[in-house]
Amino acid sequence: MRFNYTYLLIFITCIPIISSAQQADADRVFSPVEIESLLLRNNIQLFAAKYDVDMAQAEILQAKVWPNPSLEISEVNLWANSTSEQLPRLWRDYGHTQQFALELEQLVETSNKRKKRISIKELEKVDTELAFEELLRSLKLELRTSLIELDRLQKQETQVHYAVSYFEQLSGQYSRQSENKTVSKAEYYRIQSELIQQKEQLVDLRSEKAELLSKINLFAGLPHGSISRIDSNQPIAFEQQAFLEAKENISENRVAIKRALNRQQLAERTHRLAKAEAVPDLNFMVNYDRGGNIMQDFVGLGLRIDLPVFNRNKGNIQVAQLAIQQEQKNTAYLKQEIENDIDRQIQQLSFYEQALKEYPPEAIESYQMMMDNYQKHLNNQQITLLEFIDFSTSFLEAQQTFWNLQENYRKLYQELQYSLGTDL
Template sequence: MGKYFFLLVSIFLANIISAQKAEIIYLTQEQAEALFLKQNLQLLAEKMNIEAADAAIVQAKLWENPTFSIGEVNLWSTHTQREQGQIPALFGNFAKNTEFTIELTQLVQTARKRGKLINREKISKEIAIQEFEETLRGLKLEVRESLQELIYLQSYQHILNRQHEALQKLIIAYKNQVAQGNIAKKELIRLQSSQLEMNGEIYEVKSNYNEQQKILKSLLHIPPGSIIEIKETTEKIKNPDDILLSNILEQAQNNRPDLQRANLQIKYFDKNLKYEKAQKVPDLTFALNYDRVSGPWKDFIGLGISFDLPFFNRNQGNIKIAQINKEQSQYWATQQLNLAQQEITEAYNNYHMTYFLFKEMQDENISEDLDYMLDAYMRNLMNRNITMLEFIDFMEAYKNNKQTLLSTRRNLFTQFEELQYTVGKEIK
């Protein structure tokens, strides 16, 4: 009975594990970017600011509502009032012996305030568009850097796993030799120690891999239970000698969203200054009045106009604030341009340096040589042609060199993306 119960439990647990097995999503870098543009929640939320700016323009175009008021209504009439003069009903028995006044007013803005406000809100929309482009620019860099980091970790895991498998084969063989008394046990222990160190590094790399999975899945809005596998691109990276620094410095002024936004801020505060200056001109309020009987004439209809007298408040404070904001925005725009040029120059120099370092590594073709030597060192160790110390030293050198190649490749692609980010456009 116990045997069957154990069997049922094992089958049940196996089914659970099978059901919980993560779905692997294979993506190229282009597919990952397309998914990001379609599904990134932060990007979708930021895009709604443009719709809000459109709504603000619509609101600015609206006229002020007219105001309707009714007053001087008597809720009852006394006997004396009725003896002095009956007030006839308007229709039927409605409003008999009832006095009231009606007034309809309409505010009319002067000095083209409405048009100036519309112009200001249009600049606000352009700023919202550039803020969206800035968010897109930043998130796109984050996605591309995350993709390169994931590719690096995938490849580095393969290298560590290959070394781990090689060590495992040697350990099995050495255990047999130790059992037969052909090899000292200390050599087996040295191999096992190396494997233990490698297990610790595999664990650390796997933890970094899991963290990168979390970041990328969040950016692409992919279910947490899935695993993303990125296919490496075969696209050739651009030679920095084909990129003129003077050209990309000029291109950045027309393409970087933060620079565009800084220039738009100047325009915005200029429009705002004009609007605030217009505010010192009083608006007009036109009125149409109807008085039923309380005036000298029955059913009196009159017109009226009212406006503020700008003796004390001529909007001086808000005009001064608008002038300061405009001057301040000009300083910020100049500072932003200077900072952008410094960023571009630094990114270009870093990319230039890494490109030729990676090209030199490729020309040496050291990666294939290392793979061939790994197999050769394993055979020589088994045949006692090399010492254990020589083999362990080579394994460390193999891992370090492979890691250097992978990290240099990752840095090259990442720095190219950072260069494109600083320019604000794709470098063709």
């Protein structure tokens, strides 16, 4: 077989193009809206959950099917004795002494049991659809909180990276000065100690960020590394009145409550079916008997019915009645729990919002700008090294505290929307 060098040349030519395309994807900044759309299109967990809906629909089709009739063949004789009567032949010269019986039986359910089972399966399908919707909302909530956390990590990583750069510069500068004995070794070691701490923090942040990015890529149904940077700087407008108004409609919007109400209906229809099961079903029969009766060819009709003497399904009816009461209590508790959570979350959001408004403006200024200014003061000997390090770490901690507070506020905002069952 002759090797085709043309294909090899084309493959080698395409390698830089493929690499540049992959690099472009890696450098791309994704918005939360884009990642959520990827979640809807690519998430494998959602695809798997959709099969539950299809299976529920198939169960409805199965519930609509009538029970099959049964056919029984009996009284077949494999030989004949001296007392056999002569019967008309069945085929050619065969069958003068052949006896057999046929019976066809069909079950007919009474009290609309079949329709009641269909209605139960339809409600079970509704529950499956609501479960899928609840899964989707929980995945969106988890994705959004992950993006909020990633945004905080990106800011901290940038800030700590600047700190490492500044202390590396100072380390080189003080290393030379300590060799020239213009500064003490203690000051150089102090800078080295701070540099090691900042590098360790940077490694921890990058490790935490990598773990979170892996999780986000999994949500979006993409290979690891496809999403490496996100832009989640979206302003949040907290309107307490809008949330309070949405609270009035949680029975219509919150999936968990809709599922609880659906389970109530399911319990009620199960109770109806249990009462219907107390009514005996009918079995209609048509039979044919050849040579087994006073007639050589006998055709008869029959009816079989269970007599409700011992079993009148009272236990199952009582269980179904108790299940209705249980679901009513569960729904009432769930609704109260959600309403309490909403009130708590609205109150906590107000606390966070007030704290963010009162945060000192200097604590959220650019770290790079502030460090440049203080480094100039250090070089001009307007401040000491210890003052520079103390300011650097204090300002770093102040900004991180602000970002943590902002992260908690934004996460709680998303949790409140989830509790209300709507996106405001």
